[in-house]
Amino acid sequence: MNAPTTADQLLPDFHLRDVPAALIDALKARFAERCSTALAVRTQHGRDESSFEAPPPAAVVFAESTQDVADAVALASEHGVPLIPFGVGSSLEGHLLAVQGGISIDLSRMNRVLSINADDLTVTVQPGVTRKQLNEDIKSTGLFFPIDPGADASIGGMAATRASGTNAVRYGTMRENVLGLEVVTASGEVIRTGTRARKSSAGYDLTRLMVGSEGTLGVITEITLRIYPLPEAVSAAICSFPSIEAAVRTTIEIIQLGVPIARVELIDVNTVRMVNAYAKLGLREEPMLLMEFHGSPAGVKEQAETVQELASGHGGNAFEWATTPEERTRLWTARHNAYFAAIQSRPGCRAISTDTCVPISRLADCLLESVAEADASGIPYFLVGHVGDGNFHFGYLIDPNDVDERAKAEVLNHALVSRAIALEGTCSGEHGIGLHKMGFLVDEAGAGAVDMMRTIKRALDPKNIMNPGKIFSL
Amino acid sequence: MNAPTTADQLLPDFHLRDVPAALIDALKARFAERCSTALAVRTQHGRDESSFEAPPPAAVVFAESTQDVADAVALASEHGVPLIPFGVGSSLEGHLLAVQGGISIDLSRMNRVLSINADDLTVTVQPGVTRKQLNEDIKSTGLFFPIDPGADASIGGMAATRASGTNAVRYGTMRENVLGLEVVTASGEVIRTGTRARKSSAGYDLTRLMVGSEGTLGVITEITLRIYPLPEAVSAAICSFPSIEAAVRTTIEIIQLGVPIARVELIDVNTVRMVNAYAKLGLREEPMLLMEFHGSPAGVKEQAETVQELASGHGGNAFEWATTPEERTRLWTARHNAYFAAIQSRPGCRAISTDTCVPISRLADCLLESVAEADASGIPYFLVGHVGDGNFHFGYLIDPNDVDERAKAEVLNHALVSRAIALEGTCSGEHGIGLHKMGFLVDEAGAGAVDMMRTIKRALDPKNIMNPGKIFSL
Numbered sequence: 001m002n003a004p005t006t007a008d009q010l011l012p013d014f015h016l017r018d019v020p021a022a023l024i025d026a027l028k029a030r031f032a033e034r035c036s037t038a039l040a041v042r043t044q045h046g047r048d049e050s051s052f053e054a055p056p057p058a059a060v061v062f063a064e065s066t067q068d069v070a071d072a073v074a075l076a077s078e079h080g081v082p083l084i085p086f087g088v089g090s091s092l093e094g095h096l097l098a099v100q101g102g103i104s105i106d107l108s109r110m111n112r113v114l115s116i117n118a119d120d121l122t123v124t125v126q127p128g129v130t131r132k133q134l135n136e137d138i139k140s141t142g143l144f145f146p147i148d149p150g151a152d153a154s155i156g157g158m159a160a161t162r163a164s165g166t167n168a169v170r171y172g173t174m175r176e177n178v179l180g181l182e183v184v185t186a187s188g189e190v191i192r193t194g195t196r197a198r199k200s201s202a203g204y205d206l207t208r209l210m211v212g213s214e215g216t217l218g219v220i221t222e223i224t225l226r227i228y229p230l231p232e233a234v235s236a237a238i239c240s241f242p243s244i245e246a247a248v249r250t251t252i253e254i255i256q257l258g259v260p261i262a263r264v265e266l267i268d269v270n271t272v273r274m275v276n277a278y279a280k281l282g283l284r285e286e287p288m289l290l291m292e293f294h295g296s297p298a299g300v301k302e303q304a305e306t307v308q309e310l311a312s313g314h315g316g317n318a319f320e321w322a323t324t325p326e327e328r329t330r331l332w333t334a335r336h337n338a339y340f341a342a343i344q345s346r347p348g349c350r351a352i353s354t355d356t357c358v359p360i361s362r363l364a365d366c367l368l369e370s371v372a373e374a375d376a377s378g379i380p381y382f383l384v385g386h387v388g389d390g391n392f393h394f395g396y397l398i399d400p401n402d403v404d405e406r407a408k409a410e411v412l413n414h415a416l417v418s419r420a421i422a423l424e425g426t427c428s429g430e431h432g433i434g435l436h437k438m439g440f441l442v443d444e445a446g447a448g449a450v451d452m453m454r455t456i457k458r459a460l461d462p463k464n465i466m467n468p469g470k471i472f473s474l
Numbered sequence: 475m476n477a478p479t480t481a482d483q484l485l486p487d488f489h490l491r492d493v494p495a496a497l498i499d500a501l502k503a504r505f506a507e508r509c510s511t512a513l514a515v516r517t518q519h520g521r522d523e524s525s526f527e528a529p530p531p532a533a534v535v536f537a538e539s540t541q542d543v544a545d546a547v548a549l550a551s552e553h554g555v556p557l558i559p560f561g562v563g564s565s566l567e568g569h570l571l572a573v574q575g576g577i578s579i580d581l582s583r584m585n586r587v588l589s590i591n592a593d594d595l596t597v598t599v600q601p602g603v604t605r606k607q608l609n610e611d612i613k614s615t616g617l618f619f620p621i622d623p624g625a626d627a628s629i630g631g632m633a634a635t636r637a638s639g640t641n642a643v644r645y646g647t648m649r650e651n652v653l654g655l656e657v658v659t660a661s662g663e664v665i666r667t668g669t670r671a672r673k674s675s676a677g678y679d680l681t682r683l684m685v686g687s688e689g690t691l692g693v694i695t696e697i698t699l700r701i702y703p704l705p706e707a708v709s710a711a712i713c714s715f716p717s718i719e720a721a722v723r724t725t726i727e728i729i730q731l732g733v734p735i736a737r738v739e740l741i742d743v744n745t746v747r748m749v750n751a752y753a754k755l756g757l758r759e760e761p762m763l764l765m766e767f768h769g770s771p772a773g774v775k776e777q778a779e780t781v782q783e784l785a786s787g788h789g790g791n792a793f794e795w796a797t798t799p800e801e802r803t804r805l806w807t808a809r810h811n812a813y814f815a816a817i818q819s820r821p822g823c824r825a826i827s828t829d830t831c832v833p834i835s836r837l838a839d840c841l842l843e844s845v846a847e848a849d850a851s852g853i854p855y856f857l858v859g860h861v862g863d864g865n866f867h868f869g870y871l872i873d874p875n876d877v878d879e880r881a882k883a884e885v886l887n888h889a890l891v892s893r894a895i896a897l898e899g900t901c902s903g904e905h906g907i908g909l910h911k912m913g914f915l916v917d918e919a920g921a922g923a924v925d926m927m928r929t930i931k932r933a934l935d936p937k938n939i940m941n942p943g944k945i946f947s948l
Contacts, residue, residue, distance in 0.1 A: 119730060119835035162675040173673050175682070176650055191922035197831040198863050199647050200900035201636040201686055203907055203915050203945050204927045208649070208682030212675055229732035256593060258703035299773050357671040361593035389672050426674035433677055441677050448665035452934065453678045459933030460926065471677050 015469075016101040019058040023079040027061055027103070030071055034062040045086050045104035046097060049151075051350045051400060052435055054097035057084060057104040064109045066182060066190055066221040072105050073219060074188030076465050084467045085215045087128060087154030091161060092353055093434025095214055099469040105219065107156055113137045114222065122179060122196050124224045127156020143227045146171035146262075149430065150339070156220045161432040162212030166335070169255075169388030170262040170294065171228065173430065178211050182222030186461035196224060209456075214432050215467035217460050231262075231294035235304055236328040239316045240286040244268060244371060244383075246314040247287045248364045251387045253310045255360050259303050261388060263292035265335050268371070268383035271342065275334045278341030283334060284318050289387075290335050292328070335384065342382040342395055349380075349397040352409045355437075356420035357391035357429030366423050367392060370416045377408055391429035418443070433471045441472065489943075490575040493532040497553040501535055501577070504545055508536040519560050519578035520571060523625075525824045525874060526909055528571035531558060531578040538583045540656060540664055540695040546579050547693060548662030550939050558941050559689040561602060561628030565635060566827055567908025569688055573943040579693065581630055587611045588696065596653060596670050598698045601630020617701045620645035620736075623904065624813070630694045635906040636686030640809070643729075643862030644736040644768065645702065647904065652685050656696030660935035670698060683930075688906050689941035691934050705736075705768035709778055710802040713790045714760040718742060718845060718857075720788040721761045722838045725861045727784045729834050733777050735862060737766035739809050742845070742857035745816065749808045752815030757808060758792050763861075764809050766802070809858065816856040816869055823854075823871040826883045829911075830894035831865035831903030840897050841866060844890045851882055865903035892917070907945045915946065 027035040036042070037059045046056030058081075063069045076083040082102025089096060098104065110126035113134060117123065118141040125134060132152045134145050149158060149165035157163070159181070164173035171177065180194025183206075193206035210217060241247040244266070251264055267275075267288045276283055291307060293300045308319060322328045343351060358366045367385075374381050374394060385392025394416070396409035417427045417440050427433075427440035442450050450472050457464075457474065464474055501509040510516070511533045520530030532555075537543045550557040556576025563570060572578065584600035587608060591597065592615040599608060606626045608619050623632060623639035631637070633655070638647035645651065654668025657680075667680035684691060715721040718740070725738055741749075741762045750757055763785070767777045782793060796802045817825060832840045841859075848855050848868060859866025868890070870883035891901045891914050901907075901914035916924050924946050931938075931948065938948055 117833065117835065119726070120833035121730070122833065162679070164673055164675075168673060172650070175673070175679065176646070185922070185926065189922050191926060192920055193923055195895075195900045195918065196833040196898040197865075197900045197903065198834075199638055199642060199649070199831060199865065199903055201638075201829075201902040201904050201906045202900045202911070202918055203686070203924070204691075204930060205636070205649065205679075205682045205686050206919075206923060206926060208679045209930075212677070212679050217678075229730070231732075252593070256595070256703070258705075296773070296776055298776055299770070302770050302772055355675075357673055359591065359594035359596065359670040360672075361591065391671075391673065421669075424670040426669045426671045426676045428675040429671065429673055430675050432675045437676070444669065444676055445680075446666055448659070448663050449667055449680055450677070452659065452665060452680060455933050456678060456683075456930060459929050 016055065017082060019081050019101055020079055023075060023081055024059055026075050027059060027072065030075070031061055036060045045106060048089050048091040048094065048096040050092050050094045050434065050436060051352055052094040052097055054099050057098040057102055060104045060106055062106045062109055066184065069105060069184045069219050069221050070188045070190055072103070073184050073186065076103055077186060077188055077463060080463050080465060082465050082468050085156065085160065085219045087157035088130060088152065090151035090153045091157060091434065092431045093436040095161065095432060095434040095470060097435060099435065108154065110221065116141060117196065118143055120196060121227050122224055123227050124222060125155050126222060127154060127220050129155050131155060131158065138227060142230050144230050145225060145227050147174060147177060155223050159211050159220050159223050160213065160215050162430070164430040166263045166265055166386055168386060169264060170260060174211055175208060177226045178207055178223060179226060180224040181207055181210055181220055183210055183218040184221055185218045186463065186466050194224065212432065214434065214470050216457060216470055217466060233297040233300040234292065234294055234328065235300045236292045236322045236331050237304065238320050238331050239289050239311050240284045240318045241289065242286065242315045244287045245364055245368055246316065247289050248367055248387060250289065250311045250314045250316055252360050252363060254307055255388055257306065259306055260295070261291060261303060261307065262294040263290065264388040265290040266385040266387040266392060267334060267338065271338050271382040271384055272334070274341040274345045274382060275337050278344055279333055279337050281334055290331060338382060338384050339395065342397060346380055346397045348399065350400045351395035351397055352413065353431065354394040354413050354416055355428045355431040356416055356425055357389060358420050358423045358425030360390045362423035362425065363387060363390050366419055366425065369419060370394065373415055374412055377412055379405060379408055379412065389429065390425065435470060438472055490529065491556060493555050493575055494553055497549060497555055498533055500549050501533060501546065504549070505535055510534045519580060522563050522565040522568065522570040524566055524568045524908065524910060525826055526568040526571055528573050531572040531576055534578045534580055536580045536583055540658065543579060543658045543693050543695050544662045544664055546577070547658050547660065550577055551660060551662055551937060554937050554939060556939050556942050559630065559634065559693045561631035562604060562626065564625035564627045565631060565908065566905045567910040569635065569906060569908040569944060571909060573909065582628065584695065590615060591670065592617055594670060595701050596698055597701050598696060599629050600696060601628060601694050603629050605629060605632065612701060616704050618704050619699060619701050621648060621651060629697050633685050633694055633697050634687065634689050636904070638904040640737045640739055640860060642860060643738060644734060648685055649682060651700045652681055652697060653700060654698040655681055655684050655694055657684055657692040658695055659692045660937065660940050668698065686906065688908065688944050690931060690944055691940060707771040707774040708766065708768055708802065709774045710766045710796045710805050711778065712794050712805050713763050713785050714758045714792045715763065716760065716789045718761045719838055719842055720790065721763050722841055722861060724763065724785045724788045724790055726834050726837060728781055729862055731780065733780055734769070735765060735777060735781065736768040737764065738862040739764040740859040740861040740866065741808060741812065745812050745856040745858055746808065748815040748819045748856060749811050752818055753807055753811050755808055764805060812856060812858050813869065816871060820854055820871045822873065824874045825869035825871055826887065827905065828868040828887050828890055829902045829905040830890055830899055831863060832894050832897045832899030834864045836897035836899065837861060837864050840893055840899065843893060844868065847889055848886055851886055853879060853882055853886065863903065864899065909944060912946055
């Protein structure tokens with residue numbers, strides 16, 4: 001395996017391209033005050049939730065319509081200048097950094113739910129709609145959109161990074177839940193992919209090609225999604241385990257038995273301590289599974305009984321159940337606060353987040369060795385996971401000014417990714433490649449497959465203006 | 475809408491390219507008796523289950539390994555000669571016809587199940603494994619592969635056409651169930667897409683780009699699939715309805731209520747009559763739904779009760795239940811025999827099959843108008859449908875020598891497809907585009923999206939040797 005060095009991971013490709021004054025003038029003429037060159041605005045649009053930094057984009061355009069996006073892309077294309085789509089800025093792998101300079105196009109004002117087809121269980125939205133906004137908007141229909149990556153991300157950003165999160169074990173990821181898209185291509189043309197039919201064999205799957213392409217093939221300007229009936233019954237539980245291994249082995253059995261669990265999240269003992277300190281939860285300081293069951297009342301009861309039996313076989317105890325929305329919210333507080341509790345546990349720190357995902361039978365091997373390495377490193381960390389999918393995240397809490405700590409965290413991440421790939425898993429379950437995992441993608445997919453991605457990129461974006469320098473180098 | 479004329483649908487692009495003797499010599503040198511130029515072999519490999527005809531390929535190569543495929547592709551590439559992958563020949567839209575001449579590569583001998591990972595619910599197979607063979611091979615593990623397009627198709631062919639069938643309403647299509655592929659690209663290079671992880675955000679979704687690409691971007695030589703625990707309980711039912719509309723409205727309510735039904739198939743009264751004549755089933759001669767429920771015993775009972783209530787609201791009656799495998803097989807005989815019963819109902823006929831799929835709320839509109847048109851045409855037909863997905867198939871039973879009948883059937887199909895597209899549906903739910911729906915694809919996706927497909931094709935197959943003349947013209 002031609003593993004990247006740690007240094008490779010830290011050095012994005014800063015080849016800033018020239019942004020001609022003529023382009024800025026043309027953008028200002030077209031967009032007036034919706035084109036900003038104020039440093040504060042540019043700085044805000046030149047970073048994300050990763051720990052990377054790059055010079056800010058030269059300008060930010062606030063799009064309010066597909067035509068706005070098409071015009072901005074056409075101008076960027078004319079001048080050969082990069083264009084980087086921006087939703088709410090919650091991406092985690094440096095996706096939004098203007099590593100080759102250029103223009104940020106902010107889509108947050110394209111935030112209308114365009115149509116709700118309750119009878120078909122579909123909804124069509126603009127890219128700036130956030131997942132919480134969407135669920136608020138469709139609540140009265142008795143339907144919901146299950147994908148929950150934690151952050152209140154924009155739907156456009158979630159599509160672009162192929163996001164998933166806690167409900168994916170039951171409802172799938174953005175890959176399975178995007179039915180169709182409207183996309184502005186690199187030449188500024190507007191195309192549609194997919195229909196509102198649930199399935200189709202009509203030609204190349206452009207929808208799935210765009211989902212997860214991280215803004216490198218076009219700008220997503222409309223998304224048609226599957227939505228689901230709110231389950232008749234929902235029941236949540238937390239359960240403590242004597243070890244991470246016991247919690248993971250329970251999860252493996254739940255999945256292998258085909259229990260249609262809606263959520264099964266691991267929280268390690270570090271995280272439990274952090275959320276106890278942060279939110280005074282008084283949770284038992286042991287590794288925990290948080291679970292949720294959706295279905296009919298009888299179905300939920302049946303699932304819960306099966307899971308309780310499996311858990312007790314591995315020493316699971318202190319089961320705590322919640323069936324009302326308020327009780328469920330309380331139980332899920334631990335999970336939802338994990339990130340902030342962790343950050344607060346070490347003032348001034350930044351989290352370097354890992355994102356491996358492995359076949360479920362390899363989960364214990366992958367996790368336990370990596371926990372041992374993290375413990376040995378001395379770097380503080382928290383560990384949470386969508387373990388039903390084999391996906392988990394370490395958050396290494398580093399002092400961003402301590403070069404040595406950062407390097408140590410990258411060494412841990414590197415060992416983890418190498419292990420996940422050797423176990424037939426992936427370097428990224430849901431965060432995407434961005435800047436941070438470009439070397440790992442080659443390790444995982446092989447040079448031939450990455451070359452195929454490059455060939456597609458060159459064909460669809462010959463001037464390399466769509467979020468260049470991400471996923472792979474050209 | 476720039477609709478194709480009926481004539482366009484019938485005139486594949488027969489630009490036969492030269493197949494140099496030097497290529498045949500090289501193939502014979504490499505493959506010996508596994509390269510055949512016998513007319514009978516070529517003829518068998520130059521057609522599928524569609525009603526189209528074309529001159530046979532110049533030779534057939536029987537591949538037994540990925541290396542065989544890579545070598546055959548490399549030789550075809552060297553000589554700029556088309557290469558058409560062949561599984562079992564069950565495709566329905568002219569996918570296998572050598573409309574530009576060239577070589578057929580038969581993958582049926584690559585029929586090994588390479589690994590069964592029961593703990594991870596995955597299996598890796600060669601492309602020539604058929605779905606029945608796969609299910610036979612994994613039966614002892616308590617797992618099954620649900621995708622059932624009717625024919626005992628090869629897994630490679632099913633991936634290449636993005637097949638689905640009766641179980642898709644519950645388990646999804648090949649799009650959702652292929653985790654990864656090994657592919658021989660147009661240059662003869664072997665690449666891997668995907669991993670065994672259940673989800674991934676690592677780069678472009680090459681797996682989904684290949685699934686449904688109908689052999690035009692590469693030859694699939696290995697497929698990793700999701701498999702599922704055999705349900706604890708399975709229950710099947712048939713129910714007769716006073717009208718197609720009543721059956722369809724029941725289906726719509728089942729889906730909208732979120733009942734996790736595993737199969738819900740419509741059979742129209744013509745088909746019931748045909749299967750009664752063919753297999754002496756003595757079924758009530760009314761439109762029928764065939765349903766199957768998978769789950770725990772309590773869950774199956776609950777689903778069945780809900781559905782029975784919904785059906786009775788629409789005049790559904792004569793519910794007949796089956797829980798043992800033998801009883802279920804008997805009930806499903808009607809569905810499985812539909813095609814052959816229909817063909818036998820008119821000796822010498824061929825079936826022209828439609829494949830539209832619409833959002834579930836539009837199903838009644840789409841179906842009922844098309845039934846009225848088909849009835850008015852005087853062409854005998856049968857109608858079956860995976861109605862839970864909004865997908866249904868008319869089979870127009872034409873005399874293949876009667877130009878007028880064929881034209882009439884194409885007019886019916888054209889009207890149906892136009893209707894489905896206007897209702898935000900697709901011209902192909904599961905059969906693919908092949909030769910037959912190239913014009914419809916433009917109507918559905920728009921010129922811009924089809925141009926994007928062409929751009930990808932040109933980039934990945936610059937010599938246009940991979941199954942050329944399918945999906946779109948270049």
